Each structure stands twice: as C-alpha cells, then as structure tokens.
Amino acid sequence: MSNLQNLQTLAEARRSIYALNNQLPVDKDQVVALVEHAILHTPSSFNSQSTRLVVLFEEDHKKLWQITEDTLRKIVNDDEKFKSTEQKLNGFKAGAGTVLFFEDQNVVKNLQENFALYADRFPVWSEHTSAMHQYVIWTALASLDIGANLQHYNPVIDEEVAKTWNIDSNWKLTAQMVFGGIEQKAGDKEFAPIDSRLKVYGK
Template identity: 45%
Template sequence: MTSFTELQQQRRTIYALGQNVQQTPEALFELVKSAVRYAPTAFNNQTVRSIVLTGDAHEKLWDIVAKRLKQEVPDETAYQATLAKINASFKAGFGTVLFFTDTAIVKSFEENVPLYAENFQDWSEQGHGIAEYATWLALTEAGLGASLQHYNPLIDEEVAEAFDVPSTWRLRAQLVFGSIEAPAANKDFVGDDERFKYYSK
C-alpha cells in the first residue's frame, strides 16, 4: 500500500497527458466529489465548488481558452506556439476539473461572523488549495497525471455561459488530468536550511 508520503512524492505536474484512462468518467466524477467533500474549510463553510468536464465538454473548455488567448497574443507565430501547447498539454488530456469559490457563502460568513470578516476571503483561498491538492493526490493515487492551470479571469465569462455556472461562483483554477504519456522532469528543491526551522523550547 502506498503511504501518504510516497503519494506526495509521486504527484508531479504532468504536461504530457493522454486519454488512455481505465476509469469511467462517472468514477472520476465520484473521485473528485469525494476529494472536495472531505477537504477542510474554515468554519466548515464549504465554499469550494467544482465542475468536472470530460469528452466534448473538456475539449470545449480548451477551445474557449484558445479562442480567448488569440485576443491576448496578437503575434501569429507566438499564438501558434501557445495553441500548440494548449492542444498538446491540456486538450489532449482526458478531462478538466474547474474549481470555483461560491462568493455568496463567503459574503454570508463575512456578514454573520463580523469578528473574522476580513479573513474569510483568505480562508476561502486556503480551502481551495487544500481541495485542489486533495483532488490532485486522488488522481495520482488512481495512476493519472495532472497539471493545475489558471486561465481565470480571462475565460470566466465564456466558461460561465458554456457550462451554466451560477453567478455567485468565481472561477479559481483548472486541473487538467489524463494518462501519463511521459514522466515529469527532475525537480530541484530549495535547501532545507532556507525553508525550515525547528525549536524544541
């Protein structure tokens, strides 16, 4: 059985993704639901929302990204390089998890728990980090690769229209996943003495 530490070490950003996936889309939807459901949030306010896209819906998302970036990258040569990356690293994958914050919940806690009002936005972002990491680890455990992208807010309006996103949901990240077609490169780490301290008294 893989330990949690081993699972952490296996999780990497994978850009060479494919569609050679053994799990059904429905099983992966349940995997994402479980990972997000059991990820902790401040005051258990459960501000994280997610939409899982596979098949045509997954491809539609990355077509939206490509079309939107065309407006941001007017140089045709540069755009073609961007388009190639989108197609090879993202659209080629099996699916994408869209992560959102339900801003209505954040606002309600700001109003109803005024002592901590200024913290709830930060805490919602922390909840996102945990939910995204939990989902990524769950996908890793399932033998899949993933990479976390942030094309928001450029694509927010188009995504909301395409996937019937409630008006209070704010897009925060896109976790694209699929089969691992090539391993990640070696990862360098900052020295422990620069990152960690320990005191016993």
C-alpha cells in the same frame, strides 16, 4: 506499508504532468467518485464548504480549451507570438478531462456578515479552501496513475465558461486541473535546502 508511508508515497507521486493523453486507466465514474469524496472530506475554514467543482470530459473538456484558445487569440492577436501558447493549449486538449475549481462568493459574503471581525480574511481563507481541494484531488488522481497539471486562465475565460456551462453567477473560478493518461512522466525534481525552508524549536 503504514498509512503515513502510503500518504508520503502519494505526495511524492503527485507531479505536474504535461504530456497527457485521453486514455484514462480507470472508468470516468471512478474519477467522479474521487471528486465527490474530496468535496465531502476536504477541510474548509469555519466549515464553510465553499468549494464548487465542475468535471468536464471529452467534448466538454475540449470545448473548454477551445474557449481558452479563442479568448487568448483576441488578446494576443499575433500568430507568431501565439505559437507557443497554442502548443501548450493543444497539450491540454489532448488530455481526458478538466476539473474546474470555483468558490461560492455567497458563502464568503455570509461569513463576512456573520463574523465581521474576520471579514477581510474570508476571501483569503476561501482561496486556502480551494487550494486544499486542488491538492487532495491532484494527489488522489496520482493514486490512480492519472497525470494532471494545474492551470489559472481565470479571469479571462470566466464569462464564457459561465455562459457555456450555466455556472451560478456567485461562483468564482479559481483554477483548472487538466488530467489524463500519462504519455510521459515528469522529470527529476530539484529541491531547495530544507534548512532554508524549515525552523524547529524546542526539540
């Protein structure tokens, strides 16, 4: 298989997997090494390297989703309405770990000061940088037969997350990626027509 075919196969394997368990098919160290590789080799605008990552396993992973549940209960405050949310959160807790994605706002501010012409774009480009790290890690997890799904419970959990794991106040939480053993694979994926999503000129 060529490098291109391998890359495309991995892209197809990367799916949102919600039925997870806490039995990883590899050692935790391999997951950490995968994340380290992503930090080193994923591109960023102006080579800003603004992405910051935190990996939570086992009890820390469960604590994150308990914090999320406790925070959301204060907002919803209705047991009947909360049932579907609780079920979803229990699914996340059942996984093996979570990667927290942050963007260092000090880096963003420094770029805004040093390149004033693009000042209004750097926050947007910072989000692009985070998204690239999310995709790289998600696809790499799929290569190890680890399921994952991406969540966005920020900003409601930001304060408690920062306090619990001593997160730098300049780190802005952008996403949470739950991962674990695959209990049930994703179903078939539907695709919108290519000709409504792609234009090619000069071919």
